[in-house]
Amino acid sequence: MQFMLLFSRQGKLRLQKWYVPLSDKEKKKITRELVQTVLARKPKMCSFLEWRDLKIVYKRYASLYFCCAIEDQDNELITLEIIHRYVELLDKYFGSVCELDIIFNFEKAYFILDEFLLGGEVQETSKKNVLKAIEQADLLQESGESRSPISIL
Amino acid sequence: MVVPSSKLQDLIEEIRGAKTQAQEREVIQKECAHIRASFRDGDPLHRHRQLAKLLYVHMLGYPAHFGQMECLKLIASPRFTDKRVGYLGAMLLLDERQDAHLLITNSIKNDLSQGIQAVQGLALCTLSTVGSAEMCRDLATEVEKLLLQPGPYVRKKAVLTAVHIIRKVPELSNIFLPPCAQLLHERHHGVLLGTITLITELCERSPAALKHFRKVVPQLVQILWTLVTTGYSTEHSISGVSDPFLQVQILRLLRILGRNHEESSETMNDLLAQVATNTDTSRNAGNAVLFETVLTIMDIRSVAGLRVLAVNILGRFLLNSDKNIRYVALTSLLRVVQSDHSAVQRHRPTVVECLREPDASLSRRALELSLALVNSSNVRAMTQELQSFLESCPPDLRADCASGILLAAERFAPTKRWHIDTILRVLTMAGTHVRDDAVANLTQLIGGAQELHAYSVRRLYSALAEDISQQPLVQVAAWCIGEYGDLLLEGSCEETEPLQVEEEEVLALLEKVLQSHMSLPATRGYALTALMKLSTRLRGDNNRIRQVVSVYGSCLDVELQQRAVEYNALFQKYDYMRAAILEKMPLVERGGTQDEEAKESKEAQHSEAAVIPTEPQTSKLLDLLDLLDGTSGAAQPPPPLEPSSEGTSVHLLDLPCVSPAPASIPNLKVFEREGLQLTLSFVRPPGTPALLLIMVTAINTSEADVTHFVCQAAVPKSFQLQLQAPSGDTVPAQGGLPMTQLLRILNPKKAPLRLKLRLTYNHFGQSVQEIFEVNNLPVETWQ
Numbered sequence: 001m002q003f004m005l006l007f008s009r010q011g012k013l014r015l016q017k018w019y020v021p022l023s024d025k026e027k028k029k030i031t032r033e034l035v036q037t038v039l040a041r042k043p044k045m046c047s048f049l050e051w052r053d054l055k056i057v058y059k060r061y062a063s064l065y066f067c068c069a070i071e072d073q074d075n076e077l078i079t080l081e082i083i084h085r086y087v088e089l090l091d092k093y094f095g096s097v098c099e100l101d102i103i104f105n106f107e108k109a110y111f112i113l114d115e116f117l118l119g120g121e122v123q124e125t126s127k128k129n130v131l132k133a134i135e136q137a138d139l140l141q142e143s144g145e146s147r148s149p150i151s152i153l
Numbered sequence: 154m155v156v157p158s159s160k161l162q163d164l165i166e167e168i169r170g171a172k173t174q175a176q177e178r179e180v181i182q183k184e185c186a187h188i189r190a191s192f193r194d195g196d197p198l199h200r201h202r203q204l205a206k207l208l209y210v211h212m213l214g215y216p217a218h219f220g221q222m223e224c225l226k227l228i229a230s231p232r233f234t235d236k237r238v239g240y241l242g243a244m245l246l247l248d249e250r251q252d253a254h255l256l257i258t259n260s261i262k263n264d265l266s267q268g269i270q271a272v273q274g275l276a277l278c279t280l281s282t283v284g285s286a287e288m289c290r291d292l293a294t295e296v297e298k299l300l301l302q303p304g305p306y307v308r309k310k311a312v313l314t315a316v317h318i319i320r321k322v323p324e325l326s327n328i329f330l331p332p333c334a335q336l337l338h339e340r341h342h343g344v345l346l347g348t349i350t351l352i353t354e355l356c357e358r359s360p361a362a363l364k365h366f367r368k369v370v371p372q373l374v375q376i377l378w379t380l381v382t383t384g385y386s387t388e389h390s391i392s393g394v395s396d397p398f399l400q401v402q403i404l405r406l407l408r409i410l411g412r413n414h415e416e417s418s419e420t421m422n423d424l425l426a427q428v429a430t431n432t433d434t435s436r437n438a439g440n441a442v443l444f445e446t447v448l449t450i451m452d453i454r455s456v457a458g459l460r461v462l463a464v465n466i467l468g469r470f471l472l473n474s475d476k477n478i479r480y481v482a483l484t485s486l487l488r489v490v491q492s493d494h495s496a497v498q499r500h501r502p503t504v505v506e507c508l509r510e511p512d513a514s515l516s517r518r519a520l521e522l523s524l525a526l527v528n529s530s531n532v533r534a535m536t537q538e539l540q541s542f543l544e545s546c547p548p549d550l551r552a553d554c555a556s557g558i559l560l561a562a563e564r565f566a567p568t569k570r571w572h573i574d575t576i577l578r579v580l581t582m583a584g585t586h587v588r589d590d591a592v593a594n595l596t597q598l599i600g601g602a603q604e605l606h607a608y609s610v611r612r613l614y615s616a617l618a619e620d621i622s623q624q625p626l627v628q629v630a631a632w633c634i635g636e637y638g639d640l641l642l643e644g645s646c647e648e649t650e651p652l653q654v655e656e657e658e659v660l661a662l663l664e665k666v667l668q669s670h671m672s673l674p675a676t677r678g679y680a681l682t683a684l685m686k687l688s689t690r691l692r693g694d695n696n697r698i699r700q701v702v703s704v705y706g707s708c709l710d711v712e713l714q715q716r717a718v719e720y721n722a723l724f725q726k727y728d729y730m731r732a733a734i735l736e737k738m739p740l741v742e743r744g745g746t747q748d749e750e751a752k753e754s755k756e757a758q759h760s761e762a763a764v765i766p767t768e769p770q771t772s773k774l775l776d777l778l779d780l781l782d783g784t785s786g787a788a789q790p791p792p793p794l795e796p797s798s799e800g801t802s803v804h805l806l807d808l809p810c811v812s813p814a815p816a817s818i819p820n821l822k823v824f825e826r827e828g829l830q831l832t833l834s835f836v837r838p839p840g841t842p843a844l845l846l847i848m849v850t851a852i853n854t855s856e857a858d859v860t861h862f863v864c865q866a867a868v869p870k871s872f873q874l875q876l877q878a879p880s881g882d883t884v885p886a887q888g889g890l891p892m893t894q895l896l897r898i899l900n901p902k903k904a905p906l907r908l909k910l911r912l913t914y915n916h917f918g919q920s921v922q923e924i925f926e927v928n929n930l931p932v933e934t935w936q
Binding site: 012013014015016017018019021022023024028044045046047048049050073075076077078080081082084085103104106107110111114115118119121122123124125126127128129133136137140141 | 162165169205208209212213214233234237238241245248249250271274277278281282283285306309310313314316317342343346347350388389391396397398399401402405437438440441444445448476477478479480481511512513514515
């Protein structure tokens, strides 16, 4: 995966994870164009589109668009599963997640994503393990100590 | 921040409360000033909170570069909270271009080697997201050490970090290759998945690694087999499919390992058949696995039965109610339509159904696939479907559809009349979207079909009478009426309804075209010339024509003016020659290669179509020049005054205007075996320097037919190759009709061309496969 963007129906960015090195200016341009393109799609259209030399996989969950850019040899259908798994993780963590949760706790959304994907690839296929890791990290934060002997998993 | 930081969330609320953009900016500017101050003055305890606020503001699009140093400080802090936010900030704010990013290398190194897994996790995550080449080089050995640590949590992250390192610094592959063997024995799905990803990356980058890892194909087959048959665990499954992420990744690796390798492919056959038939397809997860399986089957050396199974799965996908599934099916079928043509043909009706999709990305795919499936047996039915699609398709597909139909008609037209009808219909429906040479082709076609002259001129006259706005149609009609006006007036023709046309009506129509503001200058030229020709074809007096001609003698358009003046001269001084000059045209030589792709630049088409037909004309026009000057007696037969085929005339006084013919490249015989010969001919269209067209011609001089002939080609990476559908898959014996296939190669970098061909066919009862590289490619093909 090259990048993942989360944005609202009004085009406001809620999360941006870039797995390729680009300048801030380039990222802004890509975001702007892509958001426009995806928002212009009608509701019944399929979840895939070709954009520049990338394949874009997107899915709308309530008021949020989840949009991933994958490469030519990547499997579009499994990318849909990746998006769905991420939404499930958010849902489990926040308890019936909605857009506001992601706005007010954006850093948590990033932490969860970073336990599921790494460098653009899936790192953990067990929902349980991802959530456990986040839980442990949150505990570590709470305890205020970094020398906790609790090992994760 | 675990206890909801009132400060951060307060800020977010405040920003969201702003009613206008200006208000928002004010709030943010104020806050950024505070943040900057707090960065300066310390208070390390709340630094993480400040950075978090800055990150939020950054996401809204505001500048946040002054936070970069804070990230560094936070990462270096011993507190986990600080590190968590610091690393997040680093991933969002630092990038390769800033020197600051190198400063985190040391922190990462320290964090990797201390024993807290969560911290190691953060460090690895950051390295694999924003690690530059230098950082990767510095930290590669640290990551390698972590690959063999006991805890799977860190190990799975280390493996994927290794993937990133290799992508940035391919030379480091040799450090990460040895541990793979051991890592493959992992039971932990995350680590195993990462390992497969790592091996895939290694194999894609190095042929040596690829060869090395072929050894593990049996092991991979075993892993997937276990996963699919007995490895069901609720923890890793989605809708009854065991860990689809892992399955897909393994299948992808198998694809890379089995490509072009008989032995490996054979090992996988049973497994692939098992997965293809037993995966639950009720939900997307199963279909994702099935899709990957199909891709793998089509790409390796699988047995024929398996390939047919794969194509049939794609056919089933086409009938799925889920649009996404239909989309991937169409894209995949497009990829295999060349190599497995007959298998894909079986699904033609379903593909044609997909033309009716309202979703433009689907109908576009369906159009491409439909065009690829047209052959001589289904051309009538397919053309009808495509024409009804043309009527209702979205505007951006019109041009492709029109060109596609014309191309197919050219290649497979069962009769000339059908061909003319088809072109006519396309011109009427989508005239403005067709390529420039459609006019040339049609006039050529009609000119060559003598028995259809009467028919054509009538049909065209009727079409023109109805609508004079579609320029290509008008041009062809004008030309036809000019040439065959006498046949039009004759009144009887078996093939169309009897049409009584009066001379005056014909002249009036042509004048209407001349005067219409919708007519392009080229079209006017056609009309004027047609009128002129009619002066010899019609029986009445030519007063009307003379009038029109003399009026246009002072037309502002120089082109028309010139013609009119010359025609006027023909009426007055040279009236005795008029009949001879305006005789029916001889058939013009067809120029350019067949099967041109629709998207080729119009320029290239323009000059190519222009060059060869006008070549024989230049010499004759020279003669006419002499004639008008009155310098020589007309010893040579005067040529007809015919505009060149694409409508711009070759000015009589302006001969060197014609662009030179493309330098022809010698043909190359590349293959011969038992009477089957393969020759390549090359064309470099002048308008597009990066394009090379290769026509592969196969002739069979032996006693037995060559059947199931498939030619595939490969070129180096910087090239783009497109193979058009071949004219057939049989090369008949004893020098029968050769089989041809067009290759389009784009070479923007002007790199030396290398071409590898793979032929498979049956001859004398044996199946033959030949793979060879084409040597002695002339330099002109790529320079």
